[in-house]
Amino acid sequence: MEVTVIGTGYVGLVVGSCLAEGGNRVTCVDIDVDKIARLNSGEISIYEPGLDRLVSHNLASGRLRFTTDVGEGVRTADAIFIAVGTPPGEDGSANLAFVLEAARTIGDHIRPNTVVIMKSTVPVGTSEMVRSEIASRTDTPFYVCSNPEFLKEGDAVGDFMYPDRVVCGVDADETRSRMEEIYEPFVRSGNPFIFMDIASAEMTKYAANSMLATRISFMNQIAELCERTGADVEMVRRGIGSDKRIGPSFLYAGTGYGGSCFPKDIQALMQTADDFGVDLKVLRAVHESNDRQKTVLIRKIQSRFGDDLSGMHFSVWGLAFKPETDDMRAAPSLTVINALLESGATVCAHDPVAMNVAREFHLKNTIDYGKDEYETLIGSDGLIITTEWLQYRRPDWSVVSKHMARKIIFDGRNIFDPLRMEALGFEYYSIGRYQVGSIGQRARSDINDGSSNSSRSNGG
Ligand SMILES: NC(=O)c1ccc[n+]([C@@H]2O[C@H](COP(=O)([O-])OP(=O)(O)OC[C@H]3O[C@@H](n4cnc5c(N)ncnc54)[C@H](O)[C@@H]3O)[C@@H](O)[C@H]2O)c1
Structure with missing residues (x-):
């Protein structure tokens, strides 16, 4: 499958290289020119055990590539993960500016029947906002789902490769089967795929972190x-x-x-x-x-x-x-x-x-x-x-x-x-x-x- 990951930070880089290791052709895009130049020269922008080997191996095999051209990444994709930052705004709420900017670019370049997957941690309702933002710029049919990420820094590669569970908020059969195909290499040992509605998936991520913090x-x-x-x-x-x-x-x-x-x-x-x-x-x-x-x-x-x-x-x-x-x-x-x-x-x-x-x-x-x-x-x-x-x-x-x-x-x-x-x-x-x-x-x-x-x- 052709997968594009928008945002090549901690989450995007780990998700992109693990999905490439799982046999997909992955394009990781970021607006940070310096970060992408360093990644293209084989320099990993973060310290994460096992990640450098994964990136270099998949770069060499041609399954992974890095670019700053977000539009080009979108045009070639069957599935697009949004993994941009959601930093706190002044009142503590999640700042969705990067997410909505990514959605607008997707709307300008998306091809038919692409699945847009919300990987960033976002408040309930954000995936629907992303759907509206994309739909306001295109008549092309597309799908949206929420797939929160539970990896922990320091063990991120292991967490993605061997997840306790994969949570997925969907509202269409096509999305469900596309997600099953993407994650098939990572859930072979019986770890559950938990499908639910989109709002519950968005809430699950916040509830999990809140429980651990508690x-x-x-x-x-x-x-x-x-x-x-x-x-x-x-x-x-x-x-x-x-x-x-x-x-x-x-x-x-x-x-x-x-x-x-x-x-x-x-x-x-x-x-x-x-x-x-x-x-x-x-x-x-x-x-x-x-x-x-x-x-x-x-x-x-x-x-x-x-x-x-x-x-x-x-x-x-x-x-x-x-x-x-x-x-x-x-x-x-x-x-x-x-x-x-x-x-x-x-x-x-x-x-x-x-x-x-x-x-x-x-x-x-x-x-x-x-x-x-x-x-x-x-x-x-x-x-x-x-x-x-x-x-x-x-x-x-x-x-x-x-x-x-x-x-x-x-x-x-x-x-x-x-x-x-x-x-x-x-x-x-x-x-x-x-x-x-x-x-x-x-x-x-x-x-x-x-x-x-x-x-x-x-x-x-
Ligand atoms: N870091 C973690 O351990 C972790 C774990 C689970 C979930 N999350 C969530 O995942 C999301 C990403 O977190 P992170 O730590 O990877 O953030 P990060 O700041 O490390 O990376 C975000 C990247 O997105 C890029 N970006 C911003 N706008 C863009 C655009 N329009 N197009 C392309 N690239 C763009 C930035 O340049 C940056 O490189 C957040 O919502 C976070 O809460 C993080």
């Missing part, structure tokens, strides 16, 4: 209570995650959810609810709790050292919003680094893959970068862990101790054992667990809200 915020609130009461959130997580009704996923307390999807999708669903006069109280609480959680590390740091951090120097391990990606959109690392800088501190950071993105877009020249994680520690008053990359989990503690000016760690990902840190002579602050305090004793934490230790000076 679990995270719930555990972050339980973590705060654990710190006050002397319970350990890691034990609680294991205790409840083994309950089949609950399951173990998305129960890790930390520094709040980030990335390009959860924050914007939760806001967009709240806006949809507002528009329809429904008060999504649970989701509002999830969102507010997450906003507060993003400041948990800076609150702990300022509680330990005071509000004014002038003259202090901190190391940050991890910039990406999660491991195995270089995506820093809404990353918790940005919240803590910007707060440190505003409080007068200097920062040296490391990330295995996201340092270029940080330098180019998010942090520019505001901080220093270490050639490895150990270099960031030289003269450091505190190490802050914001992304749980595997390589940070078993550091050489003798090197860490030698480099740091003060052996203090603020761990936003709970990657170390407090008892071991205590034995190694560190002050160790983590999320929802015993804090190994400055006098080397385990204690219930009251360092979370800054109330008890805020009188300490920068000098510690």
Whole structure:
């Protein structure tokens, strides 16, 4: 089948190369000239495990190509995926400008009986808006369907190739059979194809992300209570995650959810609810709790050292919003680094893959970068862990101790054992667990809200 993917970002590039691997002839189009030029020269614009091999292999076989000519991509297609961005507008609702622009181009060039597939995450009703936009520019018959994407960055290729399920909102038999043909190579092991109406498919994507975000915020609130009461959130997580009704996923307390999807999708669903006069109280609480959680590390740091951090120097391990990606959109690392800088501190950071993105877009020249994680520690008053990359989990503690000016760690990902840190002579602050305090004793934490230790000076 001739497939065109409009928008060659995280989703479009993964979808396009996986569909090419599945035997289709795929054209990936984007209006970003530089991105397409780099892709045509074999340079992958994002870090995603396994994607470079998939792209180069399918480029070489001729099943995958990249172009900036959206119209040409549309004219040759039997199926068109719209995978452009839907960033938050000022009021939090999904900005549909890119989607509708793509729809207009489709309307100008579409050939008969093409299926237009909404891959971007869009509010209920958007696929119908796309249908109207196309229909306003052509008399050619065409089909529209909603096929939300559930891949997660860091494991996107695996998620697309072996999906838990494929959700598809359709309103015509022809669309259904075209979608079955496209996805046939990826659902062979019995993972279900779930057909439904278009509105329900659009809602399913938002409901899924909202449910996952709810679990995270719930555990972050339980973590705060654990710190006050002397319970350990890691034990609680294991205790409840083994309950089949609950399951173990998305129960890790930390520094709040980030990335390009959860924050914007939760806001967009709240806006949809507002528009329809429904008060999504649970989701509002999830969102507010997450906003507060993003400041948990800076609150702990300022509680330990005071509000004014002038003259202090901190190391940050991890910039990406999660491991195995270089995506820093809404990353918790940005919240803590910007707060440190505003409080007068200097920062040296490391990330295995996201340092270029940080330098180019998010942090520019505001901080220093270490050639490895150990270099960031030289003269450091505190190490802050914001992304749980595997390589940070078993550091050489003798090197860490030698480099740091003060052996203090603020761990936003709970990657170390407090008892071991205590034995190694560190002050160790983590999320929802015993804090190994400055006098080397385990204690219930009251360092979370800054109330008890805020009188300490920068000098510690
Ligand atoms: N990133 C994820 O993990 C993920 C997962 C599931 C769903 N989604 C959803 O998929 C959609 C795309 O997300 P993304 O992360 O890939 O975005 P992205 O910003 O990485 O990529 C979007 C691309 O679309 C291009 N574009 C914009 N307008 C265009 C047009 N008219 N014609 C051609 N190209 C155009 C942009 O240049 C950009 O390269 C969003 O709705 C997002 O919510 C994302």
